[in-house]
Amino acid sequence: MPLKKQLSPRKQPTQARSRATVSAILEGAAQVFCREGYAGGTTDKVAKRAGVSVGSLYQYFPNKDALLLALADRHAEEGFAMIHLLLSEFKAEMPRLEVFLRQFVQSLFDLHMREPELHRVLFNEAPLPSEFFEKKEAKEHEFSIGVSRLLAAHPEVSCKDPALAAHMLVQTVEGLVHGYIFFPPRAISPENFITETVFMLHQYLSRSAETLG
Amino acid sequence: MPLKKQLSPRKQPTQARSRATVSAILEGAAQVFCREGYAGGTTDKVAKRAGVSVGSLYQYFPNKDALLLALADRHAEEGFAMIHLLLSEFKAEMPRLEVFLRQFVQSLFDLHMREPELHRVLFNEAPLPSEFFEKKEAKEHEFSIGVSRLLAAHPEVSCKDPALAAHMLVQTVEGLVHGYIFFPPRAISPENFITETVFMLHQYLSRSAETLG
Amino acid sequence: MPLKKQLSPRKQPTQARSRATVSAILEGAAQVFCREGYAGGTTDKVAKRAGVSVGSLYQYFPNKDALLLALADRHAEEGFAMIHLLLSEFKAEMPRLEVFLRQFVQSLFDLHMREPELHRVLFNEAPLPSEFFEKKEAKEHEFSIGVSRLLAAHPEVSCKDPALAAHMLVQTVEGLVHGYIFFPPRAISPENFITETVFMLHQYLSRSAETLG
Amino acid sequence: MPLKKQLSPRKQPTQARSRATVSAILEGAAQVFCREGYAGGTTDKVAKRAGVSVGSLYQYFPNKDALLLALADRHAEEGFAMIHLLLSEFKAEMPRLEVFLRQFVQSLFDLHMREPELHRVLFNEAPLPSEFFEKKEAKEHEFSIGVSRLLAAHPEVSCKDPALAAHMLVQTVEGLVHGYIFFPPRAISPENFITETVFMLHQYLSRSAETLG
DNA sequence: AATGAATGAGTATTCATTCAT
DNA sequence: TATGAATGAATACTCATTCAT
Numbered sequence: 086m087p088l089k090k091q092l093s094p095r096k097q098p099t100q101a102r103s104r105a106t107v108s109a110i111l112e113g114a115a116q117v118f119c120r121e122g123y124a125g126g127t128t129d130k131v132a133k134r135a136g137v138s139v140g141s142l143y144q145y146f147p148n149k150d151a152l153l154l155a156l157a158d159r160h161a162e163e164g165f166a167m168i169h170l171l172l173s174e175f176k177a178e179m180p181r182l183e184v185f186l187r188q189f190v191q192s193l194f195d196l197h198m199r200e201p202e203l204h205r206v207l208f209n210e211a212p213l214p215s216e217f218f219e220k221k222e223a224k225e226h227e228f229s230i231g232v233s234r235l236l237a238a239h240p241e242v243s244c245k246d247p248a249l250a251a252h253m254l255v256q257t258v259e260g261l262v263h264g265y266i267f268f269p270p271r272a273i274s275p276e277n278f279i280t281e282t283v284f285m286l287h288q289y290l291s292r293s294a295e296t297l298g
Numbered sequence: 299m300p301l302k303k304q305l306s307p308r309k310q311p312t313q314a315r316s317r318a319t320v321s322a323i324l325e326g327a328a329q330v331f332c333r334e335g336y337a338g339g340t341t342d343k344v345a346k347r348a349g350v351s352v353g354s355l356y357q358y359f360p361n362k363d364a365l366l367l368a369l370a371d372r373h374a375e376e377g378f379a380m381i382h383l384l385l386s387e388f389k390a391e392m393p394r395l396e397v398f399l400r401q402f403v404q405s406l407f408d409l410h411m412r413e414p415e416l417h418r419v420l421f422n423e424a425p426l427p428s429e430f431f432e433k434k435e436a437k438e439h440e441f442s443i444g445v446s447r448l449l450a451a452h453p454e455v456s457c458k459d460p461a462l463a464a465h466m467l468v469q470t471v472e473g474l475v476h477g478y479i480f481f482p483p484r485a486i487s488p489e490n491f492i493t494e495t496v497f498m499l500h501q502y503l504s505r506s507a508e509t510l511g
Numbered sequence: 512m513p514l515k516k517q518l519s520p521r522k523q524p525t526q527a528r529s530r531a532t533v534s535a536i537l538e539g540a541a542q543v544f545c546r547e548g549y550a551g552g553t554t555d556k557v558a559k560r561a562g563v564s565v566g567s568l569y570q571y572f573p574n575k576d577a578l579l580l581a582l583a584d585r586h587a588e589e590g591f592a593m594i595h596l597l598l599s600e601f602k603a604e605m606p607r608l609e610v611f612l613r614q615f616v617q618s619l620f621d622l623h624m625r626e627p628e629l630h631r632v633l634f635n636e637a638p639l640p641s642e643f644f645e646k647k648e649a650k651e652h653e654f655s656i657g658v659s660r661l662l663a664a665h666p667e668v669s670c671k672d673p674a675l676a677a678h679m680l681v682q683t684v685e686g687l688v689h690g691y692i693f694f695p696p697r698a699i700s701p702e703n704f705i706t707e708t709v710f711m712l713h714q715y716l717s718r719s720a721e722t723l724g
Numbered sequence: 725m726p727l728k729k730q731l732s733p734r735k736q737p738t739q740a741r742s743r744a745t746v747s748a749i750l751e752g753a754a755q756v757f758c759r760e761g762y763a764g765g766t767t768d769k770v771a772k773r774a775g776v777s778v779g780s781l782y783q784y785f786p787n788k789d790a791l792l793l794a795l796a797d798r799h800a801e802e803g804f805a806m807i808h809l810l811l812s813e814f815k816a817e818m819p820r821l822e823v824f825l826r827q828f829v830q831s832l833f834d835l836h837m838r839e840p841e842l843h844r845v846l847f848n849e850a851p852l853p854s855e856f857f858e859k860k861e862a863k864e865h866e867f868s869i870g871v872s873r874l875l876a877a878h879p880e881v882s883c884k885d886p887a888l889a890a891h892m893l894v895q896t897v898e899g900l901v902h903g904y905i906f907f908p909p910r911a912i913s914p915e916n917f918i919t920e921t922v923f924m925l926h927q928y929l930s931r932s933a934e935t936l937g
Numbered sequence: 938a939a940t941g942a943a944t945g946a947g948t949a950t951t952c953a954t955t956c957a958t
Numbered sequence: 959t960a961t962g963a964a965t966g967a968a969t970a971c972t973c974a975t976t977c978a979t
Binding site for chain 6: 102127128129139140143147148149
């Protein structure tokens with residue numbers, strides 16, 4: 086029963102120099118963990134690749150796993166930002182359902198496509214703390230509420246429980262995209278994959294489906 | 299660049315005693331990795347819990363990761379068997395689409411519910427070899443073909459590309475179930491989750507949806 | 512506030528082979544710490560000198576400090592044994608006070624003379640846990656009781672509080688011997704040192720002194 | 725065989741400000757080493773507690789051990805000053821032997837009582853250089869000469885070898901006080917301890933004892 | 938003179954794996 | 959076949975010390 090390790094950054098880099106150091110370290114970490122996987126990615130390698138001494142690394146990150154967490158956080162933040170952007174765009178003016186879905190799926194797809202291997206390491210090898218997932222969950226729940234409002238208000242959409250629908254929407258996209266990224270099926274092009282996903286969700290949400298519920 | 303490690307079992311246990319030893323080891327491994335995660339699960343602990351010496355463990359498994367692989371394989375085999383069963387049942391007589399989907403989703407759900415924590419370790423921490431996933435992919439592809447035949451033949455189903463639809467079906471269920479298992483959303487009961495998943499897939503596949511495609 | 516480290520031996524060596532390993536390690540430790548001091552005495556060096564792998568060392572000793580503790584314990588045990596022997600000898604037949612004192616001082620002196628440098632490391636550099644000193648204290652107290660009985664019964668001795676006298680006796684000898692060992696004053700031969708110590712204690716304890724108390 | 729490290733202070737603080745810095749550092753060092761022991765007392769902690777940057781610390785002390793040495797020196801100087809005072813007092817007018825002894829013992833006792841834990845660290849953990857002890861020895865020898873003169877001249881004292889007697893006197897007090905400080909025996913009050921020590925030494929030195937030598 | 942970010946050599950420790958018994 | 963003592967390469971991490979600012 087090991088006490089939970091400290092994973093949060095050690096000190097906030099305030100001066101310009103330290104900020105540079107920190108981002109060099111993160112960049113190095115991303116590259117090293119990409120190439121070498123979780124186990125093979127040693128802190129020494131990370132420091133070396135970042136052009137920084139191990140000591141500096143540990144000045145800002147209390148241990149190896151904190152590096153992974155920071156990377157995962159960075160990724161999550163990007164995702165959140167993207168969704169946030171989408172949501173606020175659509176709050177102003179909701180486009181046709183299909184357009185909305187396509188944009189949503191495409192954005193998440195692009196996000197994951199950027200560094201698929203880092204992704205694999207982050208989510209299939211790294212022992213990310215449950216706190217990370219809880220935070221992610223919470224954030225996703227928050228977005229779900231936003232999405233459910235959009236769905237509830239959308240003329241093309243019909244569903245009994247918009248909150249549930251929103252949750253399914255988010256989860257489905259995440260699940261499918263993850264699956265596609267990690268093992269891209271040769272037979273299905275990204276375009277087809279996205280189109281089909283959008284189609285499925287459209288069917289799920291659209292009014293014409295109502296009669297079947 | 300580490301040479302690819304040997305991961306397949308060292309010798310097939312033929313005698314009754316060895317078979318017992320092997321399954322004791324696997325059982326011990328399952329328990330230990332559950333409790334301690336990938337990194338914390340040492341071969342010593344596994345052997346101890348299995349009531350066996352480390353030496354014996356290495357007699358049957360060439361290294362630590364082979365244990366994880368065996369566990370993952372065991373899980374996958376169960377899944378395959380389950381799907382195989384379903385498919386052969388339905389080949390004889392195809393029930394209503396909804397019934398088919400419900401059974402499919404429920405079975406996968408149950409399978410994952412059995413040892414969720416082991417699951418997490420297996421698929422989020424363990425460095426399973428890509429071979430494992432390739433094999434899994436291949437098997438899934440194989441099943442997809444079976445499923446696509448069913449879909450193509452089913453009167454309630456309408457889709458342009460049954461193979462694609464089958465693939466989406468499998469991936470969607472896997473993705474959603476994984477998500478649900480790892481972070482069960484408090485607000486959604488298993489029943490509702492399954493029902494909604496079935497609903498979504500039904501909408502996706504059913505003839506009445508055709509007009510929208 | 513670090514949690515107190517585990518210092519007790521990891522497993523009792525039961526088989527003959529392991530017993531040999533353990534004593535080789537202790538012997539190596541004694542030599543290495545002698546030569547190199549506490550900080551300079553690395554576990555690697557100890558293992559190497561013991562002709563054993565580091566892993567084996569850690570099989571029996573949970574960390575570096577446990578090695579020092581074991582060495583200190585060994586030393587203390589020898590001292591205890593010696594005193595115990597002396598006490599039981601004298602319980603049978605008490606010799607003249609001077610003889611008793613001389614023997615006592617000489618024994619402790621010899622004990623410390625055996626490995627003076629190891630001693631220095633043990634008691635001037637090593638962070639021995641307070642438990643060690645408490646145990647030592649307790650043992651010494653126990654002996655003090657034995658000594659005080661002898662004193663109380665001895666015809667040549669006169670003191671109001673034999674327990675106190677016994678304590679002073681033990682402490683004085685220890686203090687003087689330590690001092691002599693660590694910085695042997697060139698001007699004073701061991702013989703003279705011992706004689707003088709005995710003389711002081713004799714004066715302190717003997718009846719003829721009583722009138723002055 | 726590490727080259728002997730530089731341990732003497734780097735520069736004599738001449739200005740008022742620097743003097744303040746230096747004493748702040750020493751004070752911080754005393755506190756930190758008290759709380760954390762030798763190994764746990766890092767230069768960073770010392771600097772922080774002194775309200776000074778590490779850089780400044782190293783401006784005045786070439787390395788960690790120099791801090792310890794300075795602390796030990798400070799302590800020793802106080803002791804020397806105390807003894808020196810005593811000696812010059814008594815050179816003017818020698819009081820009764822018992823008074824002299826009591827004062828001597830009490831002074832050393834008080835000196836050690838001031839920061840017992842720092843003491844423990846200094847003399848049981850810190851790797852003080854042998855030079856320190858040699859210097860201490862030398863100084864003590866010097867005092868021994870002074871003491872031996874007093875003893876030789878004192879009417880109550882009778883001893884063949886005043887130099888030896890003086891040495892024993894100093895060593896005994898040091899040894900006993902150290903022992904008492906590090907592990908204060910619950911059963912013996914400081915007053916009793918001092919009284920008994922004085923008594924022992926009195927017996928050792930006084931004329932009436934002569935007949936027994 | 939002061940600062941504190943950066944350094945990196947140095948070490949304790951682990952744990953997968955082997956092999957003599 | 960089973961055992962578990964022995965192995966030792968591999969690594970995370972610390973902390974005394976430096977030096978650019």
